[in-house]
Amino acid sequence: MTDTRVPLVxxxxxxxxxxxxxxxxxVSIDLYxxxxxxxxxxxxxxxxxxxxxxxxxxxxxxxxxxxxGARAEINTPxxxxxxxxxxxxxxxxxxxxxxxxxxxxxxxxxVTPLGFVDDSTMEAEARKIMARLNPNFRRFSEPVSAxxxxxxxxxxxxxxxxxxxxxxxxxxxxxxxxPYETQMVMDLINELRRTGIGIFLIDHDIHQVKLMCDRAHxxxxxxxxxxxxxxEVTEDDLLGMIIAGKMPxxxxx
Amino acid sequence: MATAAPPxxxxxxxxxxxxxxxxxxxxxxxxxxxxxxxxxxxQIWTGVRLSGPGFDPMGWLTxxxxxxxxxxxxxxxxxxxxxxxxxxxxxxxxxxxxxxxxGALLATCSAIMAMMQTSVLVQGLGLPLGDPLLAPLAILTxxxxxxxxxxxxxxxxxxxTIPAFIVTLGGLLVWRNVAWHLTGGQTIGPLDGTFQLFGxxxxxxxxxWSWIVGGLGVLGAWWALWSARRDRIxxxxxxxxIWAELTIAxxxxxxxxxxxxxxxxxxxxxxxxxxxxEARGEAxxxxxxxxxxxxxxxxxxxxxxxxxxxxxxxxxxxxxxxxAGGNPEAAELSGINTRLLTVKVFALxxxxxxxxxxxxSARQTFHSNDIGTLDELRVIAAAVIGGTALSGxxxxxxxxxxxxxxMQSLQSGMAMVNVDAPYQNIVVGLVLVVAVWIDIVYxxxxxxxx
Numbered sequence: 001m002t003d004t005r006v007p008l009v010x011x012x013x014x015x016x017x018x019x020x021x022x023x024x025x026x027v028s029i030d031l032y033x034x035x036x037x038x039x040x041x042x043x044x045x046x047x048x049x050x051x052x053x054x055x056x057x058x059x060x061x062x063x064x065x066x067x068x069g070a071r072a073e074i075n076t077p078x079x080x081x082x083x084x085x086x087x088x089x090x091x092x093x094x095x096x097x098x099x100x101x102x103x104x105x106x107x108x109x110x111v112t113p114l115g116f117v118d119d120s121t122m123e124a125e126a127r128k129i130m131a132r133l134n135p136n137f138r139r140f141s142e143p144v145s146a147x148x149x150x151x152x153x154x155x156x157x158x159x160x161x162x163x164x165x166x167x168x169x170x171x172x173x174x175x176x177x178x179p180y181e182t183q184m185v186m187d188l189i190n191e192l193r194r195t196g197i198g199i200f201l202i203d204h205d206i207h208q209v210k211l212m213c214d215r216a217h218x219x220x221x222x223x224x225x226x227x228x229x230x231x232e233v234t235e236d237d238l239l240g241m242i243i244a245g246k247m248p249x250x251x252x253x
Numbered sequence: 254m255a256t257a258a259p260p261x262x263x264x265x266x267x268x269x270x271x272x273x274x275x276x277x278x279x280x281x282x283x284x285x286x287x288x289x290x291x292x293x294x295x296q297i298w299t300g301v302r303l304s305g306p307g308f309d310p311m312g313w314l315t316x317x318x319x320x321x322x323x324x325x326x327x328x329x330x331x332x333x334x335x336x337x338x339x340x341x342x343x344x345x346x347x348x349x350x351x352x353x354x355x356g357a358l359l360a361t362c363s364a365i366m367a368m369m370q371t372s373v374l375v376q377g378l379g380l381p382l383g384d385p386l387l388a389p390l391a392i393l394t395x396x397x398x399x400x401x402x403x404x405x406x407x408x409x410x411x412x413x414t415i416p417a418f419i420v421t422l423g424g425l426l427v428w429r430n431v432a433w434h435l436t437g438g439q440t441i442g443p444l445d446g447t448f449q450l451f452g453x454x455x456x457x458x459x460x461x462w463s464w465i466v467g468g469l470g471v472l473g474a475w476w477a478l479w480s481a482r483r484d485r486i487x488x489x490x491x492x493x494x495i496w497a498e499l500t501i502a503x504x505x506x507x508x509x510x511x512x513x514x515x516x517x518x519x520x521x522x523x524x525x526x527x528x529x530x531e532a533r534g535e536a537x538x539x540x541x542x543x544x545x546x547x548x549x550x551x552x553x554x555x556x557x558x559x560x561x562x563x564x565x566x567x568x569x570x571x572x573x574x575x576x577a578g579g580n581p582e583a584a585e586l587s588g589i590n591t592r593l594l595t596v597k598v599f600a601l602x603x604x605x606x607x608x609x610x611x612x613x614s615a616r617q618t619f620h621s622n623d624i625g626t627l628d629e630l631r632v633i634a635a636a637v638i639g640g641t642a643l644s645g646x647x648x649x650x651x652x653x654x655x656x657x658x659x660m661q662s663l664q665s666g667m668a669m670v671n672v673d674a675p676y677q678n679i680v681v682g683l684v685l686v687v688a689v690w691i692d693i694v695y696x697x698x699x700x701x702x703x
Contacts, residue, residue: 077586091582091583093583095577095580096579096580097575098572107573108588117567117568117572124490
């Protein structure tokens with residue numbers, strides 16, 4: 001089942017050590033357009049480090065990143081943004097003291113011809129995107145520290161969606177959300193997938209992975225256990241890969 | 254997409270509703286009230302001391318010497334040096350750093366500028382004493398030196414990740430004694446005449462130009478209010494009711510022109526006026542009077558205040574400072590180079606220290622070895638009293654300037670009523686602690702997180 005299309009993202013032989021510990025140990029994974037791919041594993045399996053190397057938040061020790069079939073140089077978060085690669089961090093990475101629009105445009109502010117930040121235009125744009133993502137959102141003039149978990153999440157998502165992401169990394173996007181908001185995020189993921197965006201989804205909820213993902217890369221102790229089509233495995237198979245680090249019997253060998 | 258909320262008073266009523274409609278910052282209001290209370294207290298206190306025995310509240314109030322043009326003029330020029338540095342300290346503290354070296358850095362810059370204008374330029378470049386180029390060249394050298402030293406601090410903090418507390422604690426010792434070393438501990442003066450224009454009484458722009466500056470200030474404030482409202486209307490956002498806008502516009506104009514009127518009301522002493530006329534080779538007309546008007550140093554502070562407020566609110570640089578203070582990790586993940594940002598913020602702090610050094614040394618007309626001693630504490634206190642949170646991410650420029658004014662008015666008020674020096678410092682110390690405590694209580698009540 002080799003895919004003949006050019007992968008949207010290909011990470012080849014990625015490596016990262018902290019002290020003597022190999023957090024990511026020669027891992028190669030890929031992602032195709034319009035695909036949602038789970039990145040699974042226990043805490044400390046190396047999945048977050050792997051994704052942070054892709055988003056430029058952590059410099060890599062070795063390995064190559066290829067985007068649309070071309071070698072990509074991603075060493076800082078700013079580099080990643082040039083490749084339309086956006087990340088929604090589990091911590092959301094919001095500046096709590098700033099309002100929603102300031103956070104949405106943080107690092108990419110709209111400016112007036114004189115070079116001053118154009119707060120009112122940014123707020124207007126923020127209102128537009130939030131009307132689409134979370135129509136109940138009203139609190140544009142308050143610092144995001146005053147917002148609920150779901151509202152904060154929608155600000156973080158809006159930041160990725162607004163700038164026309166081609167590649168999206170989502171780190172447990174529904175972990176802090178209630179059922180209604182979780183459904184909202186899942187609907188959004190499906191909508192984005194249809195537009196041809198590729199999504200890496202880091203998640204602990206196996207049920208959700210079965211529901212959302214096309215494929216899954218499973219990691220343990222910094223190494224890749226294997227990559228499976230989610231439709232071809234059961235939830236127990238996935239759990240076995242995560243916990244024991246073994247491929248399911250019907251796919252192994 | 255109309256999201257206009259009904260105006261406040263209709264729903265809430267009372268004073269709180271009024272302020273909500275005006276969208277006046279409660280903290281700003283609190284500080285103005287505190288400043289007013291201090292002024293009133295010292296006005297009465299000085300009145301009581303001057304009047305004879307007997308109970309005469311009206312006589313105390315009118316007989317006091319605190320709320321006189323002369324004292325308010327002096328208060329404003331005494332505040333400038335600390336206030337200029339406090340605006341920079343806001344950025345430093347917002348970024349979760351601290352700068353303990355500002356007083357020492359001021360001394361080094363002051364020493365450099367004093368030596369430039371009295372010896373280096375005179376002996377080295379052969380400029381005659383009194384040459385019009387002396388002051389600009391000396392000031393330029395001082396500003397460059399301050400900026401570079403500040404940038405060095407920022408580099409040690411941002412790139413070598415040494416805590417700001419340590420870097421600037423070391424800097425306090427280093428620069429205080431570099432100044433000493435440069436001058437051999439000697440007092441250097443008198444400073445150049447042009448340079449002394451930045452000191453206060455020796456450099457005022459006169460009544461006419463003060464009204465011009467005041468008028469421009471009013472127009473500027475009105476333009477800012479109007480363009481903000483126009484922007485919000487253009488995007489269909491809710492706007493304040495027009496009466497609220499007009500009230501604020503009138504208050505702003507009143508404050509600006511009132512300030513100018515007070516400074517203009519302080520009359521230049523007749524003896525001094527006569528000398529000014531004699532210097533021009535004219536005879537003073539009988540009965541001629543003239544007010545001092547805006548001191549150049551206060552004008553410098555006003556320019557710094559407007560510029561720093563613009564930087565804080567309307568530039569990417571300012572936005573990144575606040576973002577990095579609110580959540581350093583988020584700032585970095587957004588592609589902000591927080592290390593370089595640290596260098597820039599401390600370089601700006603150094604620049605402002607040098608600017609304060611111009612004002613401080615010009616005010617005393619010479620450089621002294623102890624100039625700026627303990628200023629670091631006054632500057633930090635001014636920023637903190639002005640609502641800058643040491644935990645980072647929160648602070649305003651106007652707050653820091655008002656903080657400096659509150660502290661200075663306490664200090665000079667106590668001096669006027671002959672409170673002994675140790676008690677003065679005890680009171681200022683207590684005020685600092687109490688002010689921060691009130692701020693914490695206020696934030697808790699309002700449900701704001703620090």
